[in-house]
Amino acid sequence: MDNTQRIALLIDCDNVSYNSIEGVLEEIAKYGKVTVRHAHGDWKSEHLSGWVEKLHPNAIRPLQQFAYTTGKNATDSAMIIDAMDLLYSKTVDAFALMTSDSDFTPLVMRLLESGFTVFGFGEKKTPLPFVNACSQFIYTENLAKSFDEKKNNGSHKSKTSRNELRGDTELVILLRKAVEQTSGDDGWSHLGQVGSYISNNSSFSSVNYGYLKLSDLIRASDLFEIEIKKDNSGMYVKDKKK
Template sequence: MSDDSPRLAVLIDADNTSARLVKEMFEELAGYGTITVKRAYGDWSSDGLKGWRNVLLGNAISPQQQFAYTTGKNATDSALIIDAMDLLYSRNVEGFAIVSSDSDFTPLAMRLRESGKRVIGVGQRKTPKAFVEACERFVFLEVLDSSSAVEPPEESPSEQPEENSPRPIQSVLTKALNKVATDDDHWTSLSALGNHMNRTDPSFDARTYGFSKLSDLVKGQPFVETKIVTGPSGQGSLWVRLKGRRPADAPAARKTAKPAAKKSPTKKTASKAAGTAKKAE
């Protein structure tokens, strides 16, 4: 039986990435396709990359040697970009994972996506926003680090959030649900909600807020209500909406009826009444 999942090339900027979470990173990327290319770029004669040497062998990563020909210039970036373009034109992969926190890879990510390739970025929260937005998905290494506790962000209007700091979840979900409600009752499917959130924010991840998946995140919010909808196949799917929403065609509150105003007598009626009075005399 053939594997129809997309083939991915994982290109790692070792000069700019720690080797500590490589195992977790590959487990994450396996969910996007079959990894057929694993390359790490750096000057392997440098003492700064000692931590990578055992990791390369244990994870079947091919080291790409790149000497620093000029002080202050990052030759690793150029080597990674050239290889990415070679892989693009060879048509041997359907997607790329660029592992770096360096904004210099922003044009590369944009170019690969223009060619119809998937681009998943992996880096630290310090990664410049431009590179994050250039990717179809962006995974922060901090999210993969199970040793660090995840603290959900709190609303604090007086503080200026950092560029990639997670936004308060109530603000995120409220804005998204208002955009993707699919019927007059304001319900939307979880899959439609997730697709919208990933399109508008490539780095959105339920794990940032302490939940393993989006369904758990949604169910855990007091301002959201959920229901299970059973489709024609008999399989149930989760639907979501904000609490307190009324159907669009709900009847408006009844207004207090005003008493009917008494009709004033018309000119003809008044004349007839006067004639009757004269006859009576």
């Protein structure tokens, strides 16, 4: 992905914890510059007190949305309007939606139809329709844990083990299919093409398994042969079952 793209981060503070915001910003920085940082919510509510402390240090702009009617989430509507305004402004190249609310699934689909990449960040309670709709989705619990560990000792722990990776049927099928579909006549696949195939067909992220890079996860799974070409053209993988 283009790491020079301008990304708009829109946060549904009613439905996602503030604990992972630093990890989210760190992750988005891999793909581009966060030029818009909007946090939506009713800032008169004590429920958002934790978020208030995170706004200034992370240069996030709070957008006030009063709860006009009990039981109705006005924040959702305001965030959708914000996203559409940004879409038509043509000042951003991609969106990052931080929410655990599946009500934003239609918004994701609309942004995708307009050619925008949509990164999703939400808690593990996030319904699958929203998770699967995003170009890439990362569970915020992983980012919160990863950021804290990096801050404390400079390392990332809690990596999914080899046996756990191999026991994840959906993951194994996805990886093997990606390698198969991108392989040449010799059975070898360029890792870059494998990654592109995966991102085009799923919301997969290696971060959800504790690995910063797809190559690290591939190595840990021990499902594939790995070869680094002498001409430095990159890493190639081949299914060990072939």
